[in-house]
Amino acid sequence: MHPLKSATGLGLIALAGLTACGGGDDDDDAQKLPQLSAASAGTLSACATLLTGFTDANTTLTAATDVAAGTLTVGGTAVPAHCQVTGNMYSRTGSNGNYAIGFEMRLPQAWNGRFFYQGNGGLDGSVSTATGATGGGPLTHALLQGFAVISSNAGHTGAQTAIFGFDPQARLDYGYQAAQKLTPMAKALIAAAYGRGPDRSYFGGCSNGGRHTLVATTRLANEYDGFLAGAPGYNLPKAAVAQIWGAQQWAQAYTAGTVVDPRTGATIADLTTALTAAERSLVSQRILAKCDALDLAADGIVADTAACQKAFSVADDVPTCSGERDGSCLTAQQKTILAAVHTGAKTTTGTAIYNSFPYDPGIAGSGWATWKFSNSQALDPLAVGTVFGTPPAYMADPLTADIDAHFARITATDTTYTESGMDFMTPPNPSNLSTLKKRGAKVMVYHGVSDAIFSYDDSVTWYKNLAAANGGDASNFARLYGVPGMNHCAGGPATDQFDMLSALVKWVEQGQAPDSVVATARGTGNAGGVNAELPSSWSTSRTRPLCPYPKVATYQGSGSIEDAANFSCR
Ligand SMILES: [Ca+2]
Secondary structure (H helix, E strand, O other), rough: OHHHHHHHHHHHHHHHHHHHHHOOOOOOOOOOOOOOOOOOOOEOOOOOOOHHHHOOOOEEEEEEEEEEEOOOOOOEEOOOOOOEEEEEEEHHHHHHHEEEEEEEEEEOOOOOOOOEEEOOOOOOHHHHHHHHOEEEOOOOOOOOOOOOOOOEEEOOOOHHHHHHHHHHHHHHHHHHHHHOOOOOOHHHHHHHHHHOOOOOOEEEEEHHHHHHHHHHHHHHHOOEEEEEOOOOOOOOHHHHHHHHHHHHHHHOOOOEEEOOOOOOOEEEHHHHHOOOHHHHHHHHHHHHHHHHHHHOOOOOOOOOOHHHHHHHHHHOOOOOOOOOOOOOOOOOHHHHHHHHHHHHOOOOOOOOOOOOOOOOOOHHHHHHHHEOOOOOOOOHHHHHHHHHHHOOOOOOOOOOOOHHHHHHHHOOOOOOOOOOOHHOHHHHHHHOHHHHHOOOOOOEEEEEEOOOOOOOHHHHHHHHHHHOOOOOOOOOOEEEEEEOOOOOOOOOOOOOOHHHHHHHHHHHHHOOOOOOOOEEOOOOOOOOOOOOOOOOOEEEEOEOOOOOOOOEEEEEOOOOOOOOOHHEEE
16 A cells, blocks of 8 residues: 555545544544454363463462363263463462462363463452353353353452461452452463463453453453453442441341351351331232333343333332231331332431442342341441451451441551552442543443342443443443342342453454443252242243343333243333
8 A cells, every 4th residue: 555645545534533522632522432353262281281381480280180071061061171270479488377378270171362361259268260251150161162261269268267367468358359360370381281372351250250341351451452340349348348337237027046157157047027028029010010020021020220220119019017017018117228228328427338239129139138238237347347457356246346437447548558448359440440431341230120239330431431431331341230139249039141342342343332241040940059039920931132221122022921022121
């Protein structure tokens, strides 16, 4: 091509772009975002020899083993042959014990050319099997798709006591530094195993794994091409304080009994007596009565979450008991608490601690109760006391804890703990994703609308702020998908099985934007595990489109309501 002609052409395009944007704004034109090239397949060339052949100054490999096809299964599907590599990074003596960033990588014989960083849940502390689980009740783990996958303990072992919260470096590794340290090592190990590094890299997980993912959108924006965040607790310390506040509200309606928390072994008040399963089912039915048809299908799913918040009122739409509680009504006190918990936790002076929670029929799900009534008295106090709060200290009694003081502790620092819980757990400036955007990387977030620990409303707030920071529209590089009825990461009356990772790869590598993602109900016979909370009136294999916010999966007016094909995102 004639150089002058080329230069002139580019100049005209640039000028047209400036005119269309009104000048000045340099990054709002979707056509200007770069298109990343597709990954190409590779074959494993080394496994056992990696043990001695791979060297990294901060890494010790402990095993490199060929794993035959079918040794592992995911959802009944045999995982193909791969190499399992285990090791440790930055082994050290900490302030109260020995620490290391333990990891495993699973490297498929037949590699798709991609790397997947598996963000794990909870307080980390163990190396979950690196199958690359993603998305609700999935069948399509990254390892099954041919990704090379890493999983880690995020820098400590034994999360149940949260003793690692007393070690300043272990806090930072858990928050963000383990991912920073593991990423270049993992890419180098992939290069040693396949003869070349990954063509494309992805980061994903749910819950704390979703938090890791949104942290990576800012701190590792140059290292990953696609980010898949499920139920991202991107304000995790605030959410945890809000849960303890919520437990204190429910304790006012508690009647009697204790239970042992299965995760921590703590003996806690049986707060399910404050709102029984029958009463949650009642609330769910009343929400459906007001909101189900707003999406034009009376199908047991409230797809129009935003409209439902305007239509439904606990005060007006749930019967108030005139006598004893019998599951057909709520007391005035219960209604006040339910409304307050959905409006959102506040300090004694009225400062919002966290976000609101939307009303959705998934309140009937067992996961909702576990997070509100059990984890809020055990896991959340442990995390707030020792990991997120400065200085760390075990919380004596969450039901009488000083919420204002704990809210202050998650933003506090001292000379030993120099970054606050909010600093090390959350993305610095979560609305500024310009680095990944300008590279052509993409972000997909999914979130159960009835998630009882991390609020769907908080993901909506994140997305609105992101859009505002991008001229009002972030949809050319980031999208949020609510999953109506779904509880925390999976479960509840919902279509909670979906392959968002494949959709993300198509967006990143082929430029096919995910205008909807089909989700399936896990009814009888589902290979990924049956969801016992599906209403009996649903088809066992109901499908629905998951729609990018603010679009709503709307019935088109004809055809089976069990089939996603008869719904569109509007
Ligand atoms: Ca509906």
